[in-house]
Amino acid sequence: MNTWQMYYPRRNGFPSNTNFFAHYLSMYLCAMLRDDIICALSTPQGVGALAIVRVSGANSGAILPPYFNSKRAQKLGLESHRAYFGDYSIGGEHIDEVLITFFEEGKSFTGEESFEISCHGSPYIVARIMESLLESGARLADPGEYTMRAFMNGRMDLAQAEAVADLINAENKIMHDVALRQLKGGFSNEIKVFREDLVHFASMIELELDFSEEDVEFASRKDLLDMLHSLKIKVSALIESFKHGNALKNGIATAILGAPNAGKSTLLNTLLGEDRAIVSSIAGTTRDTVEDTFNFGGLTYRLIDTAGIRETEDYVEKIGIQKAFEQAEKADVIFYLIDATAPEQDLEERIAHLEQSAPQAELFLCINKSDQADTYTILQRLEGSRRQIFKIAAKTKDGLDELLAALKAATAWTSHSASQTIVTNARHADALRRTALALDKSIEAVKLSIPGDLLAQDLRSALDGLGEITGTISTDDLLTNIFSKFCIGK
Ligand SMILES: Nc1nc2c(ncn2[C@@H]2O[C@H](COP(=O)(O)OP(=O)(O)OP(=O)(O)O)[C@@H](O)[C@H]2O)c(=O)[nH]1
Ligand SMILES: [Mg+2]
Numbered sequence: 001m002n003t004w005q006m007y008y009p010r011r012n013g014f015p016s017n018t019n020f021f022a023h024y025l026s027m028y029l030c031a032m033l034r035d036d037i038i039c040a041l042s043t044p045q046g047v048g049a050l051a052i053v054r055v056s057g058a059n060s061g062a063i064l065p066p067y068f069n070s071k072r073a074q075k076l077g078l079e080s081h082r083a084y085f086g087d088y089s090i091g092g093e094h095i096d097e098v099l100i101t102f103f104e105e106g107k108s109f110t111g112e113e114s115f116e117i118s119c120h121g122s123p124y125i126v127a128r129i130m131e132s133l134l135e136s137g138a139r140l141a142d143p144g145e146y147t148m149r150a151f152m153n154g155r156m157d158l159a160q161a162e163a164v165a166d167l168i169n170a171e172n173k174i175m176h177d178v179a180l181r182q183l184k185g186g187f188s189n190e191i192k193v194f195r196e197d198l199v200h201f202a203s204m205i206e207l208e209l210d211f212s213e214e215d216v217e218f219a220s221r222k223d224l225l226d227m228l229h230s231l232k233i234k235v236s237a238l239i240e241s242f243k244h245g246n247a248l249k250n251g252i253a254t255a256i257l258g259a260p261n262a263g264k265s266t267l268l269n270t271l272l273g274e275d276r277a278i279v280s281s282i283a284g285t286t287r288d289t290v291e292d293t294f295n296f297g298g299l300t301y302r303l304i305d306t307a308g309i310r311e312t313e314d315y316v317e318k319i320g321i322q323k324a325f326e327q328a329e330k331a332d333v334i335f336y337l338i339d340a341t342a343p344e345q346d347l348e349e350r351i352a353h354l355e356q357s358a359p360q361a362e363l364f365l366c367i368n369k370s371d372q373a374d375t376y377t378i379l380q381r382l383e384g385s386r387r388q389i390f391k392i393a394a395k396t397k398d399g400l401d402e403l404l405a406a407l408k409a410a411t412a413w414t415s416h417s418a419s420q421t422i423v424t425n426a427r428h429a430d431a432l433r434r435t436a437l438a439l440d441k442s443i444e445a446v447k448l449s450i451p452g453d454l455l456a457q458d459l460r461s462a463l464d465g466l467g468e469i470t471g472t473i474s475t476d477d478l479l480t481n482i483f484s485k486f487c488i489g490k
Helices: 003-012 020-033 071-076 123-135 145-152 158-169 173-183 186-210 221-250 264-272 315-330 347-357 376-381 400-410 413-417 426-447 452-470 476-483
Strands: 038-041 048-056 082-090 093-103 114-121 252-258 290-296 299-305 333-339 362-368 388-391
Touching: 038 123, 038 145, 048 123, 048 145, 071 082, 082 123, 093 123, 114 123, 145 158, 145 476, 158 173, 158 186, 158 452, 158 476, 173 186, 173 221, 186 221, 186 452, 221 252, 221 299, 221 426, 252 264, 252 315, 264 290, 264 299, 264 333, 264 362, 290 400, 315 347, 333 347, 333 400, 347 362, 347 376, 362 400, 388 400, 426 452
Parallel strands: 252 299, 252 333, 333 362, 362 388
Antiparallel strands: 038 048, 048 114, 082 093, 093 114, 290 299
């Protein structure tokens, strides 16, 4: 009996209205066990050339026979990793010509029996197909439920599952590379190796506790200390990489600052290639920060236009200026624009102040409107500065290629990121920080020859921190929190 034939009789037993309650109860229990059948549209809503509806769950293929008419499937049954072309009809009404790709249990993304229906991308067709699936006992998948099932069924660990969302959301090459590496298990393997070292020593220490009366030492304290030190260095490097990882994920924060009328909004608009911010010759035009992403050289930058900095009694403008300073303090890069036609009297003090309040940022001094005024005197005034100076004209695009080349060079660290592990996830960074703390405590405990039971506790905390990353240790709340951020259908 082939798969198709096997399913057919089972379909006849699907619930009628009379046993609806029993069916509902069983669906609820199945949901609790996470092995009921789920379905969702995995492509964007709306009109498109094609749409893909995904179905997963034990015996999910049993749903198909009444709707899907494919000669090959009927003759040979459904085989894993094969696509079947045929008609999709509901109660005799022809809905569409579709292609169904079938995956058997253990060989699919979720690990469960599943199939994908590729139909024409008409909202009506999709709605009818979804309706038929729901009527057959499937339920609408929760956000991220396919990936959650893949995790639950051991198809991937938690860090890999999170990489699926990162891969979908990657807006540039580097984020794509980092997510793909994480999805393929690169990061998880690194964490696994860390854990293996720790597990070895932790179990030796626990064993010593069993023989506490005999005063034996199974774990050499010197080797343990060496391992803890080397692990701490590796964990710290990963924590450090999060600084870059965060910038990669959310865009490299690039703030445009300067006096009113310097041409900040013009620069923003020119770089974005659209009229994003209001430009006018009236000083104080921009009041609030204006932000947009800008992709350049395979990276994403968050360009932030700010209110011009000046002494003012205007209440709203003051708030805007305060916000400009706040952006500077958080920025990775600052373009400080100087109006070549009207440089500020206290330019040097302003730059010094900025350097002090935003020491983390790469500061570029940009003399704007160089098409309209001579820049010689300003260049002389800035002679002593350690900063890179650019002569630009935001309006005519003069000098912008040089500015962008310098921006790329200043963020050169990103080019190494693809080949080394970089933490891009705040949850991972947090777990690593806790691991580092536990490692410090363990190092301290070994140095002070603190009793084995306390040392074992610190080692266990370090193990827990690492285990949370890959999901060896997880709670329902944590999983719900992670997967609820996914889109439906993934
Ligand atoms: N000639 C010339 N004019 C420019 C250039 N950049 C900006 N301007 C003009 O300078 C004026 C002010 O430009 P904005 O971009 O609004 O200046 P801003 O720094 O955003 O000003 P605030 O929002 O008031 O702080 C506008 O009239 C622009 O057209 C440039 O490179 N060359
Ligand atoms: Mg402006």
